[in-house]
Amino acid sequence: MEKTTLEQFALDHLPQVQEYLTLPSVSAQNQGITETCAWLQQQFTDLGAQRVEQWTDQGGNPVLFVEFQGQSDRTVLFYNHYDVQPPEPLDEWKTPAFEPTIQDGRLIARGACDDKGELMCRLTVIKYFQDHGGLPCNLKFIIEGEEEIGSPHIAQYVTAHAADLKADVCIWEGGGKDENENFQIVCGAKGAVSFDLHVKTAAADLHSSLAVYADNAAWRLVQALASLKTPDNHIAVAGFYDDIRPLTAAEQAATQAMDFDEDKVRRNYDLQQPLITKDPKMELVNGTTLTINGLTAGYTGPGSKTIIPKEAHAKLDCRLVPNQDPHKIVHLIQQQLEHNGFGDVQVEYRLGEAAGRSNLEDPFIQMTKTIADQVYGAEQVKLIPNMPGAGPIKPFLDQLHTPIVLVGVRYAGSHPHSPNENIRLQDYQTGTYYLARVLATYGASHH
Amino acid sequence: MEKTTLEQFALDHLPQVQEYLTLPSVSAQNQGITETCAWLQQQFTDLGAQRVEQWTDQGGNPVLFVEFQGQSDRTVLFYNHYDVQPPEPLDEWKTPAFEPTIQDGRLIARGACDDKGELMCRLTVIKYFQDHGGLPCNLKFIIEGEEEIGSPHIAQYVTAHAADLKADVCIWEGGGKDENENFQIVCGAKGAVSFDLHVKTAAADLHSSLAVYADNAAWRLVQALASLKTPDNHIAVAGFYDDIRPLTAAEQAATQAMDFDEDKVRRNYDLQQPLITKDPKMELVNGTTLTINGLTAGYTGPGSKTIIPKEAHAKLDCRLVPNQDPHKIVHLIQQQLEHNGFGDVQVEYRLGEAAGRSNLEDPFIQMTKTIADQVYGAEQVKLIPNMPGAGPIKPFLDQLHTPIVLVGVRYAGSHPHSPNENIRLQDYQTGTYYLARVLATYGASHH
Known part of the structure; x- marks a missing residue:
């Protein structure tokens, strides 16, 4: 041939x-x-x-x-x-x-x-x-x-x-x-699961002068989200990492042999913050994530509007590695939110697929x-x-x-x-x- | 007459x-x-x-x-x-x-x-x-x-x-x-100051599979905001409360004589969380706030879109009491963000007026x-x-x-x-x- x-x-x-x-x-x-x-x-x-x-x-x-x-x-x-x-x-x-x-x-x-x-x-x-x-x-x-x-x-x-x-x-x-x-x-491919978080605190947006006593859906969402991640990007959800299997020797060898040019990646995407990991190759193969895909609450138009948003929404996804179950992961996040005092945050499962290798x-x-x-x-x-x-x-x-x-x-x-x-x-x-x-x-x- | x-x-x-x-x-x-x-x-x-x-x-x-x-x-x-x-x-x-x-x-x-x-x-x-x-x-x-x-x-x-x-x-x-x-x-009237926060982490929205190494504007905004408030709604900004004057005896007496019917307020606005203060009358007169008026980042349409938002924005206002200066308050918030490791969060002052009584x-x-x-x-x-x-x-x-x-x-x-x-x-x-x-x-x- x-x-x-x-x-x-x-x-x-x-x-x-x-x-x-x-x-x-x-x-x-x-x-x-x-x-x-x-x-x-x-x-x-x-x-x-x-x-x-x-x-x-x-x-x-x-x-x-x-x-x-x-x-x-x-x-x-x-x-x-x-x-x-x-x-x-x-x-x-x-x-x-x-x-x-x-x-x-x-x-x-x-x-x-x-x-x-x-x-x-x-x-x-x-x-x-x-x-x-x-x-x-x-x-x-x-x-x-x-x-x-x-x-x-x-x-x-x-x-x-x-x-x-x-x-x-x-x-x-x-x-x-x-x-x-x-x-x-x-x-192989990683898995992924997409879900939404919803918070509602009042029947209507309130005048922000009432913020001295009325809670704020956007603040609750921000605090709920922040409670799920440490400042150094560790996912603070009990059990989140438990099902992850270590790489085999062959997988480790292949991972270390991969190319990863940090300078090129940073330039390519114009990244304005340091990488959030010291081992990007390992993370690309066997790392999980908790990513905010979108946030919306209250007034987002031009200028100012001094309101307390009645509701707030976030879209998130997790990238999963072999042996992590999409439904279980979302359930763990929901449990953690309840544990953290955010039982009012509604978790809506959207789509999930497990990883395979x-x-x-x-x-x-x-x-x-x-x-x-x-x-x-x-x-x-x-x-x-x-x-x-x-x-x-x-x-x-x-x-x-x-x-x-x-x-x-x-x-x-x-x-x-x-x-x-x-x-x-x-x-x-x-x-x-x-x-x-x-x-x-x-x-x-x-x- | x-x-x-x-x-x-x-x-x-x-x-x-x-x-x-x-x-x-x-x-x-x-x-x-x-x-x-x-x-x-x-x-x-x-x-x-x-x-x-x-x-x-x-x-x-x-x-x-x-x-x-x-x-x-x-x-x-x-x-x-x-x-x-x-x-x-x-x-x-x-x-x-x-x-x-x-x-x-x-x-x-x-x-x-x-x-x-x-x-x-x-x-x-x-x-x-x-x-x-x-x-x-x-x-x-x-x-x-x-x-x-x-x-x-x-x-x-x-x-x-x-x-x-x-x-x-x-x-x-x-x-x-x-x-x-x-x-x-x-x-009298309280003062108020409106400002925006902006975070940018990349030139474009990224595929969320890259979240293993690339930082996320929405996460940075969430973590920056969360760093400004304790879970019990204390504003965690150094100097924020320093210029507030205690009420005079006459002001205190008038404040305590005010009407505040918590049940009626909760019903009126269909509040779904407890009040965030034990002394709403005092807060209405001499309380300050840090309110998220709006949040926006990434994908906010129907369904899912698995991206890392390149930028994230929040609109906020503070209600101010006599002797607090709008510009100083926003400056203190900016300083606190820098101190908390969020020097990349851009603070945009919009409108402010001081309180008067x-x-x-x-x-x-x-x-x-x-x-x-x-x-x-x-x-x-x-x-x-x-x-x-x-x-x-x-x-x-x-x-x-x-x-x-x-x-x-x-x-x-x-x-x-x-x-x-x-x-x-x-x-x-x-x-x-x-x-x-x-x-x-x-x-x-x-x-």
């Missing part, structure tokens, strides 16, 4: 990627879902898949399931999603979000990196194998349409369709290169690493125990018992979820070659 | 009050200012005032100055304002805000109590005296058009025109009856009390050292050295600043009689 051949093949099939990127499948706005799923279904049918099904039995947007038979008894399951983030703010796009544009070696469009470009890379590899003697192994795809709204139904689909999804290994979405151009082999020493994961070393150069390949972001990996690990690895075509400037989302064509081409190598090697190892 | 005569006279002259209330002089929206000031000027000219002048030399909306000569050498200065609060929210008005309506013995319109009805009560008394042998003393009026936006120019006008404003005593706007129908003689034992104030005892019944009259709200009293005290007293025609259901603002006609009528008695007695005591 020639690198240049695969890279040219990927370039030749870009028009299909661009066509996919014109479909505005914005799950948060319930836009283009049906059309996009139908379009994808047709692509897989055209590629000669044995099964192409839209699943709707567990509710939510349809899940596309696809199965190809290959030349070994091994099965690779791919997880992707066909929905994208809303394109807003539109005026920050240099080219229209749903008019894919190639410029300076980049393909720019909403979904270019997250996750349409990546899925089309996978289809291109299938097309290549179909044109050159057939697939080296069986392939399955589960492609959901609700990833950008928190995958509220995926766990149910995985449970209900565990037999359909049966596979030996799983390749996830979302991989690529870091700020230092290291190609990352990511072996594969065994770094799994032979398939080691194989993806070995091939990456050859394709990208060993000094530019990093094995990452898990990404700092969340993804619905846990139900797959629990139900399918496969190793899961994230490898893909993003780079540090891809801007997922932001205006001017893009991938570099060279990454797309090399990623196509890399994936073909992985599938060919995996199939060949199990004839 | 017959009570019934004056009360009937007040009723007969209601059409003039209603005409005044049709003028939408909303300073915050820069609406109707010129027309309203001109209309008032004409009313005073028609009443035979010796001087009627619009002052504009210190900037801002014109200040109307009026002078009448009377039959003694004593001069009473009235402070009023011709601007009103915005009428919004319009859909909560049962009758249109600027179409004064008489219903169930009430006169309903924006400005009915704050402060147009009260001013017209004063004009009615003048008219009565002019029709019945002349004014018992000299009268002056200073009527500003920026009270509802914080009186930003009044101190300058009082300083620049101290000679014009020279008087022996001053009657302020805003008096009336409390929840228990006590007629209040109020001898007259000597409760002043003969004029005692006289207003004696006459009130006769008109309203001694058991239903309360001498209040100062109101819990603020007003630009301090520059008058400093420049003119007169006692200042607030007596008027409001009641507890008047809803100033709110929809369905109103006064009761009976209060208006009795208030007219009361004021005539005060002026007649004051003039007679100084022939």
Whole structure:
């Protein structure tokens, strides 16, 4: 298998990627879902898949399931999603979000990196194998349409369709290169849980001259929140850290081998405060958080309005590591608030998913690493125990018992979820070659 | 002087009050200012005032100055304002805000109590005296058009025109009856200072997976705020309470004689937390506050958005008592934030005015009390050292050295600043009689 051949093949099939990127499948706005799923279904049918099904039995947007038979008894399951983030703010796009544009070696469009470009890379590899003697192994795809709204139904689909999804290994979405151009082999995802806090102290906003005797919802919220964290950013919630497992030796070694350039990170985000940890690599892999996402209370317009807010609200999330349960974490926070004298603070659970991490020493994961070393150069390949972001990996690990690895075509400037989302064509081409190598090697190892 | 005569006279002259209330002089929206000031000027000219002048030399909306000569050498200065609060929210008005309506013995319109009805009560008394042998003393009026936006120019006008404003005593706007129908003689006002806090931690909102190492503007704001107050609502700012003077014996006696019905207050506002003080009467007179008026940071829309807010903002005010300086108070807060490790929290001073309180034992104030005892019944009259709200009293005290007293025609259901603002006609009528008695007695005591 020639690198240049695969890279040219990927370039030749870009028009299909661009066509996919014109479909505005914005799950948060319930836009283009049906059309996009139908379009994808047709692509897989055209590629000669044995099964192409839209699943709707567990509710939510349809899940596309696809199965190809290959030349070994091994099965690779791919997880992707066909929905994208809303394109807003539109005026920050240099080219229209749903008019894919190639410029300076980049393909720019909403979904270019997250996750349409990546899925089309996978289809291109299938097309290549179909044109050159057939697939080296069986392939399955589960492609959901609700990833950008928190995958509220995926766990149910995985449970209900565990037999359909049966596979030996799983390749996830979302991989690529870091700020230092290291190609990352990511072996898991953190969990996350989102919840709101609500405080109400009166029927209406009061004149602030009454603050001599009337309590203030904003002050109660501030004091309740402050009671959950020490000034040095330790989460002051009894039991919060109890379920966290220490890293294995392999995970520790991988973590220490990660790149983290503090100066670059500080410049990149224009951080105006010191980092809140002395060990950012360890925290990125096995650190938990309690983050205020938003605060609102009282008067927030121009000038002054001297009122006591009747109510105050905070949105928070926690990033979770393996073995932490989202519901338990929120329950512990609620208990701590009661213990701290803030039983009137109402806790509203929103969305949660647990963390999941594969065994770094799994032979398939080691194989993806070995091939990456050859394709990208060993000094530019990093094995990452898990990404700092969340993804619905846990139900797959629990139900399918496969190793899961994230490898893909993003780079540090891809801007997922932001205006001017893009991938570099060279990454797309090399990623196509890399994936073909992985599938060919995996199939060949199990004839 | 017959009570019934004056009360009937007040009723007969209601059409003039209603005409005044049709003028939408909303300073915050820069609406109707010129027309309203001109209309008032004409009313005073028609009443035979010796001087009627619009002052504009210190900037801002014109200040109307009026002078009448009377039959003694004593001069009473009235402070009023011709601007009103915005009428919004319009859909909560049962009758249109600027179409004064008489219903169930009430006169309903924006400005009915704050402060147009009260001013017209004063004009009615003048008219009565002019029709019945002349004014018992000299009268002056200073009527500003920026009270509802914080009186930003009044101190300058009082300083620049101290000679014009020279008087022996001053009657302020805003008096009336409390929840228990006590007629209040109020001898001062608290001060207030408004300021904002701003925190910025990054150039853009960050993905909350980075919260393992990146600081969070909302958390910094919460922790900065929490560091300024103890859980039992003591303001933890060094020097904050230092300039407060203890009450005099007369002030203490008046304070203890005040009415405060905790159950009624809790029901009235549907307070959901215990009162934050054990001595609300003392706090209403000589208590200071640090109130969060508003909070905003990050994502505040529906659902969840897992970000680290790049910035966070709070609006606050302090209620101040005599001898506290607004600028000094904000400076102390800024110093405390720096001391607490929050030097990055930017403090923005907005508006401030100092508190002012007259000597409760002043003969004029005692006289207003004696006459009130006769008109309203001694058991239903309360001498209040100062109101819990603020007003630009301090520059008058400093420049003119007169006692200042607030007596008027409001009641507890008047809803100033709110929809369905109103006064009761009976209060208006009795208030007219009361004021005539005060002026007649004051003039007679100084022939």
